[in-house]
Amino acid sequence: MRSRSLAVAALCAGVALAAATAPSVAQAAPCLVVTVTGAAGGPPNFNGMAGPGTLVRYGDDSNDCSAVRLQFDAGRATSVRLTQAGVAPGQLNAIFFTHMHSDHVDGFADIMQLRWHYNFKGPKLDVVCSADAASPQGVTNSCSKLVAHIGDAYLRSGEIAQRVSEDPARPPGGPVEMTRVVTFEPKNDAQLVWSSGDVKVSAIRSTHIAGHASYRVDTPAGSVVIGGDAGNDMPAPPRASSTSEQVERFAKGADVIVHSAIHPVMAPDKGSGMPAPIFFRQSTSADLGAMAQRAGAKHLVLTHLIPPVGAASQGFFKVPGGALTEADYRRSAEAGGFAGNTVVATDLASVRLPPK
Numbered sequence: 001m002r003s004r005s006l007a008v009a010a011l012c013a014g015v016a017l018a019a020a021t022a023p024s025v026a027q028a029a030p031c032l033v034v035t036v037t038g039a040a041g042g043p044p045n046f047n048g049m050a051g052p053g054t055l056v057r058y059g060d061d062s063n064d065c066s067a068v069r070l071q072f073d074a075g076r077a078t079s080v081r082l083t084q085a086g087v088a089p090g091q092l093n094a095i096f097f098t099h100m101h102s103d104h105v106d107g108f109a110d111i112m113q114l115r116w117h118y119n120f121k122g123p124k125l126d127v128v129c130s131a132d133a134a135s136p137q138g139v140t141n142s143c144s145k146l147v148a149h150i151g152d153a154y155l156r157s158g159e160i161a162q163r164v165s166e167d168p169a170r171p172p173g174g175p176v177e178m179t180r181v182v183t184f185e186p187k188n189d190a191q192l193v194w195s196s197g198d199v200k201v202s203a204i205r206s207t208h209i210a211g212h213a214s215y216r217v218d219t220p221a222g223s224v225v226i227g228g229d230a231g232n233d234m235p236a237p238p239r240a241s242s243t244s245e246q247v248e249r250f251a252k253g254a255d256v257i258v259h260s261a262i263h264p265v266m267a268p269d270k271g272s273g274m275p276a277p278i279f280f281r282q283s284t285s286a287d288l289g290a291m292a293q294r295a296g297a298k299h300l301v302l303t304h305l306i307p308p309v310g311a312a313s314q315g316f317f318k319v320p321g322g323a324l325t326e327a328d329y330r331r332s333a334e335a336g337g338f339a340g341n342t343v344v345a346t347d348l349a350s351v352r353l354p355p356k
Contacts, residue, residue: 028060030198032221032353034256034301037071037081039345041260041306043103044315050347051075051103052304054226054258055085058199058219065221065352068199071095071111072215072226072258078107079114081347090119094126094194096201098228099212100141109150112175116151117163120170124180128194128201131183133211141211144181151175186213188246206230206244208281214247216254222353225251225297227259229282229304236280243283243291251295256351260304261285263332265320274317282306285329289336300338302329303345 035057038050052075059067069092071078079089089111098104115125129143151174154160160174171177184193186205194201198220206214208229215226230244251257262282266272272279283291285302292300307314310323326344333342343349 030221050077135210286336289333289338
C-alpha cells in the first residue's frame with residue numbers, strides 16, 4: 001500500500017512539473033494574419049467585390065491570431081467582409097486611412113454606426129490618418145472632417161434621437177462619439193503613429209493625392225506594408241519606376257507587401273482610353289514585382305486591381321484584348337522580377353505568418 005502511495009505521489013509530482021514547464025498561453029508562438037477585406041479597384045462596382053481594405057490581426061493560436069485587430073481603409077461592404085473573417089466592427093482596435101477617396105472610406109459610416117448600435121459602452125475606436133492636407137488644386141483633404149461628420153445623415157434623419165429615446169445610455173451625438181482621431185503629418189521618413197504592446201504601426205508619405213500615407217505593421221510574428229494607392233513622386237515618364245521610392249525604403253525587410261496595382265495593359269498608348277494622369281498615378285503590377293524583389297519581401301499581395309479580374313472594362317475604360325485573369329497579373333509581377341509568393345487578391349484572400 002505504501003509503495004502504491006509513493007507511486008501516486010511521484011506521478012502527481014511529475015504532472016505538476018510538466019504543467020510548470022509546459023508553454024503557457026502567454027508563451028504561445030505569435031502569429032500574424034493579413035486579410036484583404038476588399039480587392040476592388042476604384043469606385044466602380046464589379047461582380048460583388050467589396051471596396052479596398054486590409055485587415056491585420058496579431059496574436060497567437062490561443063486567440064486565433066486576434067489579440068489585436070487593425071483595419072486599413074474601409075471601402076464599401078467592409079463590415080460584411082469583416083464578419084466573414086470572424087471580426088465584428090466592435091472588435092476593431094483601430095482603423096487607418098491611406099487617403100480620402102470615396103472607394104477607400106465608403107464602408108466607414110457603416111462600421112461606426114454598427115459600433116454605436118452594439119458597442120456604445122465599449123472603448124472608442126482609434127481612427128489614424130494624416131492631418132488636413134491642401135492639394136495643388138486648392139482642395140483640402142480632411143480625414144478629421146470625414147470623422148466629425150460621419151453620422152450626420154443618421155442625426156438629420158432622426159434615427160439617432162429616436163434610438164436614444166429608447167435607450168438614454170446611448171451617446172446622443174451618434175457614431176462620432178465612438179471615435180478617437182489620431183492625426184499625423186506624413187513625412188519622407190517613417191514615424192510611429194500607433195502601438196499596442198508588441199504591435200507597432202508606422203507611416204510614411206507617399207504620392208497619390210494630398211495627404212496620402214502608407215503604413216507598416218511590425219510584430220514579433222512578422223511585418224506587413226500597406227501601400228494604399230501609392231505611386232511615384234514623378235507624375236509621368238521618364239522615370240525609373242511607377243512605384244513609390246518612399247514605400248520601397250519602408251518595405252525593406254518586410255514579409256508582406258499589400259499594394260494597389262494597375263496592369264500595364266491599361267496604359268494610354270495601349271488603347272484603353274484611360275487618361276494619362278489616372279494611369280500614371282498608380283503602380284503597375286510589373287513595377288510592384290520589381291520593387292517587392294528589391295525590398296526582399298516574401299509575399300506580394302496585389303489588390304485594388306485595375307481592372308478587376310474578369311472585367312471587360314474599368315469604369316469607362318475598356319480592357320484592350322479582353323478581360324484579364326489572375327495568371328495575367330501573376331505573370332506581370334514575375335516579369336518584373338518577383339520570385340516570392342504573388343497573391344492576386346480576391347475578397348478574403350489571406351496570408352498567415354508563420355504558415356499554418
